[in-house]
Amino acid sequence: MEMVLSAAIGVLAASGIWLLLRPRTFQVIVGLCLLSYAVNLFIFAMGRITLGAPPIMPRGGFIDPTAYADPLPQALVLTAIVISFATTALFLVVMIASRGLTGTDHVDGQEREP
Amino acid sequence: MSLGPEHLIIAPILIPFFAGAMMLVYDERQRRAKLTISLIAVAATLLAAMELLVRSKGSELTGNNDIGFYLLGDWAAPYGIVLVVDRLSAMMLVLTGLLALPALLYAAAGWHRQGQHFHSMFQFLLMGVNGAFLTGDLFNLFVFFEVLLAASYGLLLHGGGQFRVRGGLHYIAINLTGSLLFLVGVSLVYGATGTLNMAQLSMMVPVLPEAQRPMFHAGAAIMALAFLIKAGIWPMSFWLPTAYMAGAAPVAAMFAIMTKVGVYVILRLSLLLFGAGAGASAGFGAEVMIAGGMATVVFGFLGVLASQGLGRMAAHLVLVSSGTVLAVGGFVLAGGGAQILAAALFYLLSSTLAISALFLLIEPMSREDGGIAALLALTADAYGLDEREEDRQPEVGLAIPGTLTVLGLSFGACVIALAGLPPLSGFIGKIGILQGLLAEGAETPALSWAFVALLILSGFATLVGLVRVGIQTFWATEGEPPKVLALEIAPVVALIALLIVLTIKADVTLGYMRDTAEAVLQPSIYAEGVLGAPRAAEGEASD
Numbered sequence: 001m002e003m004v005l006s007a008a009i010g011v012l013a014a015s016g017i018w019l020l021l022r023p024r025t026f027q028v029i030v031g032l033c034l035l036s037y038a039v040n041l042f043i044f045a046m047g048r049i050t051l052g053a054p055p056i057m058p059r060g061g062f063i064d065p066t067a068y069a070d071p072l073p074q075a076l077v078l079t080a081i082v083i084s085f086a087t088t089a090l091f092l093v094v095m096i097a098s099r100g101l102t103g104t105d106h107v108d109g110q111e112r113e114p
Numbered sequence: 115m116s117l118g119p120e121h122l123i124i125a126p127i128l129i130p131f132f133a134g135a136m137m138l139v140y141d142e143r144q145r146r147a148k149l150t151i152s153l154i155a156v157a158a159t160l161l162a163a164m165e166l167l168v169r170s171k172g173s174e175l176t177g178n179n180d181i182g183f184y185l186l187g188d189w190a191a192p193y194g195i196v197l198v199v200d201r202l203s204a205m206m207l208v209l210t211g212l213l214a215l216p217a218l219l220y221a222a223a224g225w226h227r228q229g230q231h232f233h234s235m236f237q238f239l240l241m242g243v244n245g246a247f248l249t250g251d252l253f254n255l256f257v258f259f260e261v262l263l264a265a266s267y268g269l270l271l272h273g274g275g276q277f278r279v280r281g282g283l284h285y286i287a288i289n290l291t292g293s294l295l296f297l298v299g300v301s302l303v304y305g306a307t308g309t310l311n312m313a314q315l316s317m318m319v320p321v322l323p324e325a326q327r328p329m330f331h332a333g334a335a336i337m338a339l340a341f342l343i344k345a346g347i348w349p350m351s352f353w354l355p356t357a358y359m360a361g362a363a364p365v366a367a368m369f370a371i372m373t374k375v376g377v378y379v380i381l382r383l384s385l386l387l388f389g390a391g392a393g394a395s396a397g398f399g400a401e402v403m404i405a406g407g408m409a410t411v412v413f414g415f416l417g418v419l420a421s422q423g424l425g426r427m428a429a430h431l432v433l434v435s436s437g438t439v440l441a442v443g444g445f446v447l448a449g450g451g452a453q454i455l456a457a458a459l460f461y462l463l464s465s466t467l468a469i470s471a472l473f474l475l476i477e478p479m480s481r482e483d484g485g486i487a488a489l490l491a492l493t494a495d496a497y498g499l500d501e502r503e504e505d506r507q508p509e510v511g512l513a514i515p516g517t518l519t520v521l522g523l524s525f526g527a528c529v530i531a532l533a534g535l536p537p538l539s540g541f542i543g544k545i546g547i548l549q550g551l552l553a554e555g556a557e558t559p560a561l562s563w564a565f566v567a568l569l570i571l572s573g574f575a576t577l578v579g580l581v582r583v584g585i586q587t588f589w590a591t592e593g594e595p596p597k598v599l600a601l602e603i604a605p606v607v608a609l610i611a612l613l614i615v616l617t618i619k620a621d622v623t624l625g626y627m628r629d630t631a632e633a634v635l636q637p638s639i640y641a642e643g644v645l646g647a648p649r650a651a652e653g654e655a656s657d
Contacts, residue, residue, distance in 0.1 A: 020291065025283065032290050039297045046305035072310075073301065076253055080297055083260045087293070090267055091286050098283050101276045107287075109280040 005045055012038035023112075025095045025105050029088065036084040040077050047073030123184040123199050125162040126207055126244035129155050134237030142230055149222050152233040156218055159240065160211030167204040171626070181640060183250075183647035191645045192314045198250035198644055201630040202459075206247045206378050209463060212612060213371050213470050214240055216605030220474050221364035223601040228273040228362065235272070239265035239368065246375050250644055252300050252310040252337075255379065259296065259344075263289050266372060269365045270357060281360030288353045292343040299337025306330035313644035316386045316637045320393035331398060334387065338380060338399060345376030345436045348409040355417065355429035358473075366428075366473040370466050373436045377462070381443050386637045388447060400447035404561060407441025410434075411568050415575035424479065424583050428472045431532055434572050435465040441565055442547060446635070450550065455631035457546025460624055464539035464616055468531035471609035475525055478598045479587050517598045522588045524603070527610045529584065533577040534569075539616040544569060546624070 012034050019031025047070035055071035057063050095105075102109040133155030137148050170180050184197040199207075218236065226232040242262025249255050267289075270282045304310055306329040307318050322330060339350075346354045354373075358366050380403070388398040410433050417430030442450070442458035527538065534544035548569065551562045616623055633639060 020287075028287055032287070032294075035291070035294050039294045039301075042298060043301040046301040073304065076301070076304075079253070079257065083257070084290075084293070087260065087264060087267075087286070087290055090264065091283075091290060094267070094271065094279060094283050094286055097271075098279045101279055107283065109276065109283075 001049060001051075005041065005049065009038050009041050009045070012041070023106055023108075025098065025107055028107060029091060029095060032091070033088060036080075036088070040080055040084075043073050043077050043080060120182070120184065122162055122165060123182050123197050123248065124186075126159050126166075127197075127241055127248065129159045129162065130237040130241040130244065134234040134241065137234045137237070138231065145226060148233045149218075149226065152218055152237065153215075155237060156211065156214045156240070159244070160208070160215060163204065163207035163211045163244075166199050167201075167208050170199060170201045170204040171629075181643040183644060184248075185647060185649060188649050190649055191647050192309060192311045195254045196250040196311065196313075196644055196647065197248045198313075198640070199248060200640060201626070201633055202378070202382065203247045205459070205463070205626070205630060206374070207244055209374070209466060210240065210243050210247070210371050212467065212609075213368060216474065216608050217364040217367040217470070219608075220367065220602060220605040221362075223599050225273070225362050225364050229271075231268070232272055235265045235268040236368070238262075239269060241265075243371060243375055247378060250312050252303065252312060252315075256293070256296055256300060259375075260293060262372070262375070263293070266369065269368070270361050272365055273362045278360045281356045284353050285357040288343065292340045295336055295343075296340035299333045299335070299340060302329055302333025302336065304333075306333060311644070312383065312386055313641040316641040317645070319387050319395050320391060322393075322395070324394075327394060331395065334383075335399065338384075338402075341376045341379045341383075342406065342440075343376070344373065345380060345440060346373050346410065346433050347406045347437065347440060348413040348433075351410060351413065351433055354433060355426050358429035358432060359423070359425040363474055363477040366425075366476075367470040370432060370470040370473065373432055374439075374462060374466055377436050377439050377443070380440065381634070384443065384447050385634050386640060389635065389637050390449070391638065397448055400444045403444030403447060404441050404565075405444075407437045407439075407444055408565060408568055410437025410440065411572050413437075415572040418579040419575050421579065424472075424476045427579050427583065428469060428476060431465075431469055431472070431576060434576065435462070435469060438465075438547070438569065438572070445551065445562070445565070446631075452628060452631040452635055453553070454547060454550025455634065456624060456627035457543055457550055459627045459630060460620075461540070461543030461547060463623070464531060464543050464613060467609050467612055467616070468528050468540065471524070471606050471613075472528045472532070474602075474606045474609070475521065475528065478596060478602055479521055479525065517596055518588060520603055520607075521596075521598065522584070524606045524610055525580075525584055525588070527613065529577065529580045531610075531613050532580065534573040535577070537617060539613050539620065542617065542620050542624070544573065 016031045016033075016035030016038060019027045019034065022028065022031070050069045053067060053069040055069045055074055057065075057068055098109060099105050104111055106112070133151055137151055140148055166182065169182060180200075182199040183191075184199075185191065186195045186197065188194070214236075221232060221236070239262055242258050242260075242265055245258030246255060246262060249258055267282065267286050270285055271278055300310065303315070306326045307315060307322065309315055309318065319330070343350045358369055361369055384399060384403070388395050388400075390396055392398075414430045414433030414435075414437055417433065418427050421427040421430060439458050439462050442454055442461075446455045446458075529535075531538040531540040534540040548566055551566055
């Protein structure tokens, strides 16, 4: 389980970083998406991996905290997903504007001299 | 729940938020109404910030340092999110307000007509900046960073054009990556310590189990990377000159505070988490801050010397300013003492105001076919800048007489303040830093001397670069002087007047800075204060 999760985070992050360094705006935006998936999984993993445990405790009485998942990283992931979704959408708009204004999808707005 | 004076702490966040949201309902043509709402909101925020500043001074009883708390949702401190106002954050709030008012007035002269929703985005930017200064929780800090960044993306693109869109594209890509780094750092810190409350973190660092310490350090370092990108440290500053140059004048003037948000967070967190009382973690990252800050100053002043246009020059001056404060922060973290930090805070205040004034001066100075205008037109050709400037409708409004004299005097004042020449406030800040370095330089004399040399060199380079542009613009012009509206020059004059007040009242300001520095160097005051903050429900029960 740990191996699978960490491998998934690693592969996503590596692909994201590679795409982020590419010269086309579309590659950059896909890279940012992959990177944000990796980060979201990473935040989730930082709350320790528990299987099938609920994050919310019932009211009253003594409760064994080890039987429950940490709710905080789950809340953080939710916030992070919403924010990165919104900013990625905004980036997409700027990307399309840049494509329209410059006529190229190069990140610098012009092709590199051959 | 009563609306007592303690609710003032959240006012610098709520006022811009409601003002910005309200203006979204107004039609784009009702600019006068929007401008009025905007001005009222900014003025109210500034007043609230000033009141918070007065309160944070406290009395003799509290050791001249009162920390205000605001428990959101009335959850006790380490569990809920807490807003904290102390001397440092109150000072930054006031600085934000002092920059926002002139920038808004300048925008009223024409810039707010160049695109949509200028005033709303401006208010949301203020909300994000103020929130980042006030929050006492790491994840909440992330949220406010995103608020201010989202608003800044919109503001940077305000006015449109190819140059802005391209600069904006780079700016957004860099900042999205920075935010992801921030998230990785925050989750590592949470994984190692189990808390995101800055006060609780500060208490936990000295007693952290040795096995967790490397992970905590890694998290803090990755998080710091995100703030350092915003502060524009070399080698992560290549996006900054283009982005600041691309922004419209009032936007660039407001962006002068954005690097300072990064610097503020770095100072606050490093002194809180890695101060002298942090046990095995004390002084973590000090070398990086000193080296990075010094490299930034070098990059900045070389950039000033190499720049062709005033815009690029001003953007590099932003780097010099934030690099200087970062390096001083490193020296303080390595055991530098309160005096040097106080001087650096004074320098931060003075240089931010001066850079903001300079950004507002650029456009009026380059309006006609003077030397700098020709230079800028050349740059505009090379970069494919749009011709919007020339197509603008003739402005209605009061034009001022003796334009070149007023512009020249304002520019001169900016040069003096930025280069650190007497008699303006830049000199006082720099001399304070130099004194502190030489007095306390016993530990790392070589580094201190190197930084002293850099400070003097950077001042000299600023002088050379800016004077060159000044000569071209004011002495080598022929023909009609540019037509500048009173509304455009008034904000610049106001900012310079603030610099003069800062100079005349230097003893008061420096005294405030000294107490601030001493309070910041004792993180236990902050930590114990926050964790002991009483809940409103408990207060009511005991009444």
